Amino acid sequence: MKKTQGNWESSSSSHFITIEGIEGVGKSTAITFIRDWLTEHGLSVVVTREPGGTEVAEEIRRVLLNTHKEPIYPETELLLLFAGRMQHIQEVIKPALQAGKTVLCDRFIDASYAYQGGGRGISDHFIQMLEQEILQGLQPNLTLLLDAPYHVSQLRLQQRSHTDRIESEHEAFFQRVRAKYLKRAEQSPERYRVINAALPLPKVQRQMKEVLHDFF
Numbered sequence: 001m002k003k004t005q006g007n008w009e010s011s012s013s014s015h016f017i018t019i020e021g022i023e024g025v026g027k028s029t030a031i032t033f034i035r036d037w038l039t040e041h042g043l044s045v046v047v048t049r050e051p052g053g054t055e056v057a058e059e060i061r062r063v064l065l066n067t068h069k070e071p072i073y074p075e076t077e078l079l080l081l082f083a084g085r086m087q088h089i090q091e092v093i094k095p096a097l098q099a100g101k102t103v104l105c106d107r108f109i110d111a112s113y114a115y116q117g118g119g120r121g122i123s124d125h126f127i128q129m130l131e132q133e134i135l136q137g138l139q140p141n142l143t144l145l146l147d148a149p150y151h152v153s154q155l156r157l158q159q160r161s162h163t164d165r166i167e168s169e170h171e172a173f174f175q176r177v178r179a180k181y182l183k184r185a186e187q188s189p190e191r192y193r194v195i196n197a198a199l200p201l202p203k204v205q206r207q208m209k210e211v212l213h214d215f216f
């Protein structure tokens, strides 16, 4: 059976799950745990990420995350993100959902509102315009927001030797990003589940398990 979401048609057995949060909060760790849980429960899972997820979108990711001699303007950043997102939707997300799979995506549209909206100060109106044209009504069914204070994520990232262009932003930037994520979660409680990601891993995983049990 088919279900429609905006202008998209997908299989009724498909699910689109996204993981969001500020840098280093534990998204990659969470994705492995969720993927394993979903697979154990008999679902066919496609794990993907943004920016990236296709050959062209991964090239765009490199442009976005590398440091360049000239500045990348906020609007350039946003448009590049949406260019990659278009490739990603057409090449990976849409075909997987149409085939009845569960798509598990490390960041998606909410990151643009949080980082380019909250962080860089681009208006929601501009982002909404792009969202309407590119996503055509496609929305995650479930978004897990891993939330933790900035200093927790920084502690967890301490072992890393490399910091990319966006990670090099100052604390106030990430505070605005976090605040925007929390605001969006409050505005869409039917889709968002906020996970306290500052807790030790077993406690974070317990929260995620509860969310998954409720959802399925």
Ligand code: Z5A
Pocket: 021, 022, 023, 024, 025, 026, 027, 028, 029, 030, 050, 051, 081, 106, 107, 108, 109, 110, 111, 112, 113, 115, 116, 156, 157, 166, 167, 197, 198, 199, 200, 201, 202, 204
């Ligand atoms: N971006 C954007 O601006 N706009 C957009 O629309 C989109 C993206 C889609 C790349 O994202 C950048 O793109 C990102 C936003 C921007 N820039 N920033 N900042 P990314 O997702 O590829 O990169 P990231 O946000 O920097 O995430 P990350 O570095 O991969 O971190 P993570 O996945 O959230 O964390 P982790 O690797 O799972 O965990 C970090 C460490 O903590 C690791 O050693 C773990 O073992 C440990 N960990 C995890 N959980 C715990 C708990 N609970 N306790 C203790 N230790 C833990």
